[in-house]
Amino acid sequence: MFWSDDHRSQKIGGLLIGLLALGAYHAWVSMEVVFGYQDCAAAPEASDGVTLIFPLWEVTRIDGPRRYAASKVHKDVPIEGDTAMLSVGTTISIQGRFRASDRTVVEERREIHWLRAWKERLGVAGFAAVAALAPLFFRVRGGRIIG
């Protein structure tokens, strides 16, 4: 029986290895298969005109009416686009083309996530509620979760 206590440690170990392999493969795909800003910056001439997508990045600097920087996994990626609606801390998703001459992303499509801050507050509230209520429904006894 798979769910019995027989070889429980080996089963847990096998599942952990499976999850780790899954995570490692996803990390490899994200780093090596998906083309990102770092790849463009590393080989700018070969990447001129490449389309890049930045989902849910944060505006971290406004440099002028047509220039700003956004950050998420990488800090301060230079972007050319209208900054009239932006301020530092605004969450945006953009699609743009890499320009080799100044290693800047020229914005083509943008979505401003006006409600992102509220969603994050909701996320924190949900997390706090789950953390506070979990002990009412689950306890640990003898190394096992009792629910």
Place this chain on the structure above:
Amino acid sequence: MADLITHTCAALLWQSARPWTAERRRAIPVFVAGTCLPDLLGRVPAMGLTALRWPLPWIPEPLIYLWNPLHLPTGILLSSALVSFFFPAERRAAVFRGLLGGGALHLAVDLLQSHFGVGYLLLFPFSLWDWELGWIGSEDTVRIVPVLLPVTAIVCWIRWNRRENP
């Protein structure tokens, strides 16, 4: 992803569709936990590491992406099985079914959303094909929660009282 309040409400409403028998009442917390696990395991560590990487740039980038499969079907399947092994043997199969069901509901709710760029890699690691329904925006749950929360409370209250006085 939707927030944990939306997911918990969706789980409780789903469970309220049928009478709360003694067996079901015992299974509900596990099902709710199943709807929360994909975000707790797959999103929270990645978000925390992303935020930490600004002041601590030596954090390796792959470490941020490592967690994402825990929010995808294959990762939910494996993590549900893993968590089940921390419950007593006689309940493990039922706990696994509950966690997996909760995880499936979590994905169903998240698939309603529309994301800029890539959707959900539902067949990962076998394919990088992505998909989502795109019926609501990724922040629309902020508008939905003020309605969803009291509706869920009322439905659960009715269901609880029916249990008390069948």
